[in-house]
Amino acid sequence: MPRDTEDERIYRADCPTRPILDQIGDKWSMMVLAVLVPAPRRFNAIKRQLEGITQRVLTQTLRKLERNGMVRRRVLGGSPPGVEYALTPLGRSLQEPFAVLYDWTLAHIDAIQKHQEAYDREAVAAARDSD
Numbered sequence: 001m002p003r004d005t006e007d008e009r010i011y012r013a014d015c016p017t018r019p020i021l022d023q024i025g026d027k028w029s030m031m032v033l034a035v036l037v038p039a040p041r042r043f044n045a046i047k048r049q050l051e052g053i054t055q056r057v058l059t060q061t062l063r064k065l066e067r068n069g070m071v072r073r074r075v076l077g078g079s080p081p082g083v084e085y086a087l088t089p090l091g092r093s094l095q096e097p098f099a100v101l102y103d104w105t106l107a108h109i110d111a112i113q114k115h116q117e118a119y120d121r122e123a124v125a126a127a128r129d130s131d
Helices: 004-010 017-024 027-036 043-049 056-068 095-130
Strands: 071-076 081-088
Touching: 004 043, 017 027, 027 043, 027 056, 027 071, 027 081, 027 095, 043 056, 056 071
Parallel strands: none
Antiparallel strands: 071 081
16 A cells, blocks of 8 residues: 555556556456466466466567566577566565465455345346336
């Protein structure tokens, strides 16, 4: 969370933290980083592990992560040449905060699902009442 002295700055459109927070908060970025924790992976190996991601979205995600210094891209020799992606020290430094967030999710999933179900029931009832 932002410190009191930074509260106003973080909400400004030109705050340099915003694009970084947007990226690391993006579901695909988090998942790509998680896939790379054990070892470097080739593009198709990453894609196979992330059910539902398109080639285009994976390419965009990897480029952003590389641009921000969280992932390193290495061209492998051979025919056809391959590309391997690995976490950089900066990318690896996100392991601990992501683990805390994941643990929080596991600890609260039941409560969250109950809230979702109650909300959905109320939304259906409200829609029915407005007809």
